[in-house]
Amino acid sequence: MRKQRQVASDAGLSKQRVVVEAVLLADREGVDGLSMRRLAGALGAGAMSLYHYVASKEELLDAMIDVVFEEIELPPEETDWQSAMRRRAVSARQVLARHPWAIGLMESRTSPGPAHLRHREAVTACLRRAGFSVLMATHANWLLDVYVYGFALQAANLPFDTADEFADMAEDVFLPQLPPDEFPYLNESAAALVAAGYDPAEEFIFGLDLVLAALEPLRASA
Amino acid sequence: MRKQRQVASDAGLSKQRVVVEAVLLADREGVDGLSMRRLAGALGAGAMSLYHYVASKEELLDAMIDVVFEEIELPPEETDWQSAMRRRAVSARQVLARHPWAIGLMESRTSPGPAHLRHREAVTACLRRAGFSVLMATHANWLLDVYVYGFALQAANLPFDTADEFADMAEDVFLPQLPPDEFPYLNESAAALVAAGYDPAEEFIFGLDLVLAALEPLRASA
DNA sequence: TACTATGCTCGTACGCTGTACGATAGTCAA
DNA sequence: TTGACTATCGTACAGCGTACGAGCATAGTA
Numbered sequence: 001m002r003k004q005r006q007v008a009s010d011a012g013l014s015k016q017r018v019v020v021e022a023v024l025l026a027d028r029e030g031v032d033g034l035s036m037r038r039l040a041g042a043l044g045a046g047a048m049s050l051y052h053y054v055a056s057k058e059e060l061l062d063a064m065i066d067v068v069f070e071e072i073e074l075p076p077e078e079t080d081w082q083s084a085m086r087r088r089a090v091s092a093r094q095v096l097a098r099h100p101w102a103i104g105l106m107e108s109r110t111s112p113g114p115a116h117l118r119h120r121e122a123v124t125a126c127l128r129r130a131g132f133s134v135l136m137a138t139h140a141n142w143l144l145d146v147y148v149y150g151f152a153l154q155a156a157n158l159p160f161d162t163a164d165e166f167a168d169m170a171e172d173v174f175l176p177q178l179p180p181d182e183f184p185y186l187n188e189s190a191a192a193l194v195a196a197g198y199d200p201a202e203e204f205i206f207g208l209d210l211v212l213a214a215l216e217p218l219r220a221s222a
Numbered sequence: 223m224r225k226q227r228q229v230a231s232d233a234g235l236s237k238q239r240v241v242v243e244a245v246l247l248a249d250r251e252g253v254d255g256l257s258m259r260r261l262a263g264a265l266g267a268g269a270m271s272l273y274h275y276v277a278s279k280e281e282l283l284d285a286m287i288d289v290v291f292e293e294i295e296l297p298p299e300e301t302d303w304q305s306a307m308r309r310r311a312v313s314a315r316q317v318l319a320r321h322p323w324a325i326g327l328m329e330s331r332t333s334p335g336p337a338h339l340r341h342r343e344a345v346t347a348c349l350r351r352a353g354f355s356v357l358m359a360t361h362a363n364w365l366l367d368v369y370v371y372g373f374a375l376q377a378a379n380l381p382f383d384t385a386d387e388f389a390d391m392a393e394d395v396f397l398p399q400l401p402p403d404e405f406p407y408l409n410e411s412a413a414a415l416v417a418a419g420y421d422p423a424e425e426f427i428f429g430l431d432l433v434l435a436a437l438e439p440l441r442a443s444a
Numbered sequence: 445t446a447c448t449a450t451g452c453t454c455g456t457a458c459g460c461t462g463t464a465c466g467a468t469a470g471t472c473a474a
Numbered sequence: 475t476t477g478a479c480t481a482t483c484g485t486a487c488a489g490c491g492t493a494c495g496a497g498c499a500t501a502g503t504a
Contacts, residue, residue: 013481035461046483048463057462107326107378117405124407134414137407142376143429150372154364156329183339185346185359192356207365214436235452257490268454270492279491 013045015053019063023099026064031101061105066113068102071095074122081130081219082212086205088123089148093204096152097161103152136218147211155200163199170194235267237275241285245321248286253323283327288335290324293317296344303352303441304434308427310345311370315426318374319383325374358440369433377422385421392416 021043026034036057040047054060073091075084096103112120120141127137159173160166171194180187243265248256258279262269276282295313297306318325334342342363349359381395382388393416402409 036463037461040483048483048485049481051463052481103375104326104329107329107375110379110381117400117408121405121408124411128407128410134410135418138411138415139425139428141411142425143432146369146372146376146429148372149375150368150370153325153329153371153375154368157332159332178339183343185350186339186343188350188356189346189360189363193360196357203361203364206361207368210365210436211433214432258492259490262454270455271453273492274452 013043013049013053015063018043018050018053019060019067022060023064023067026101027099031104034101062109062111062113065102065105065109066115068095068099069113069115069119071098072119074119075126077126081126081132082216084126085123085144085212086208089144089208090204092148093152093155093201096148097155100156103149103156106149131219133222136221140215140218143211143215147208151204151207158200161200163197163202166198167194170198235265235271235275237285240265240272240275241282241289244282245286245289248323249321253326256323284331284333284335287324287327287331288337290317290321291335291337291341293320294341296341297348299348303348303354304438306348307345307366307434308430311366311430312426314370315374315377315423318370319377322378325371325378328371353441355444358443362437362440365433365437369430373426373429380422383422385419385424388420389416392420 018039022034022039025039025042029038036050037047040050043050050060054063072095073088075088077084079087123141123144124137127140128134132140155161160169170190174190175187175194178187178190240261244256244261247261247264251260258272259269262272265272272282276285294317295310297310299306301309345363345366346359349362350356354362377383382391392412396412397409397416400409400412
């Protein structure tokens with residue numbers, strides 16, 4: 001029976017299957033749509049069966065976050081540190097855009113899972129090998145994480161995901177909320193963005209490169 | 223009766239009073255401890271009475287976020303842009319540290335409240351007056367917000383708030399989770415931080431000044 | 445003064461949540 | 475055959491947001 005379970009695709013639960021299905025459900029319906037009963041339904045099981053694999057919903061959420069971390073590319077080892085960091089940051093942004101619920105969950109989860117730790121270790125290793133001192137690598141690691149998660153948090157607030165979606169709603173939705181007499185500067189900004197186009201992915205790279213360049217001088221210092 | 227309400231301190235509800243009490247309750251008990259019934263209890267009212275002042279719990283949460291924005295200092299007008307931005311960023315960090323639940327709420331709230339808009343307007347104004355072009359001011363505004371909220375998000379994950387608290391638990395709690403054979407670099411980092419001390423407030427300024435310096439060149443460009 | 449309209453308060457109830465507890469059935473070792 | 479162990483899940487409970495509508499005080503009008 002146990003062997004059947006490990007092989008079987010549809011029948012048989014496992015922590016892995018529960019957590020993966022939870023991620024899919026959250027992707028589809030948002031974190032508010034993720035209840036133990038609904039998750040059990042999606043797995044064709046009774047609600048209480050899930051508690052054989054996860055101790056509580058909290059533990060499930062922790063495990064979901066770690067699945068997300070597993071999806072983020074580790075920094076490649078064969079390039080310079082800036083390219084490596086850029087690559088993993090871009091990957092992280094994509095992953096967090098794919099799982100928008102994840103960023104909101106992070107706030108409440110205090111102890112990092114194994115994939116999270118492995119990821120941090122790889123990033124720190126990359127920075128140390130590039131010549132950052134222990135303390136400077138810590139600063140750099142922290143700042144890069146602040147950038148990636150901060151961007152994802154801000155992006156999650158925006159009601160659009162792509163340049164096209166922005167263009168579609170900007171003129172009708174945003175500008176009317178910003179009357180020029182009350183918000184002259186914001187109105188000006190919004191109008192300029194409408195004219196120039198706005199692409200979150202480009203914005204991400206723009207800020208990321210600023211941060212990377214700002215970190216470069218730390219490499220030589222203690 | 224209406225007049226009594228406006229003057230009375232204890233009796234008589236109002237949207238203002240409901241929202242402020244909600245913020246206090248969330249500060250005390252976390253956002254999970256904030257239920258309509260408990261909030262009503264704290265106000266000495268029935269649960270359903272609250273719905274005369276807020277249309278739904280969602281609207282209440284929106285209003286709470288805006289109260290938080292109201293607490294953040296606007297950038298002062300009489301100094302150079304970097305000092306002004308530093309000041310408002312430091313204020314924002316303090317406010318978000320005071321209301322740790324706020325950062326988690328932001329993720330799900332898509333339309334900014336009036337205080338939020340006023341704040342953004344003031345920041346944009348400051349940058350434009352300092353010589354940033356419309357587009358560069360937008361970039362700068364975005365990056366600064368990413369930094370402030372990203373930092374707050376990361377800080378919310380840490381199980382300590384001050385340098386002392388970190389020192390207290392670092393050796394007993396963090397290092398054992400990072401065995402040197404599995405996580406050599408993280409272990410090294412953690413050990414170095416224990417030795418050097420770690421203060422979130424200092425870390426905030428460190429990264430903030432990097433970001434501000436990185437933005438300076440944008441001031442002259444289109 | 446009597447009647448109505450309006451603003452405010454809140455009791456009750458419904459469908460949902462996470463999960464404690466205990467019953468059940470299948471598998472395996474002795 | 476027995477007993478232990480694993481896995482499943484039905485039932486129940488306290489708590490959630492809130493729809494609905496009843497009850498009351500006050501203000502405005504006739």
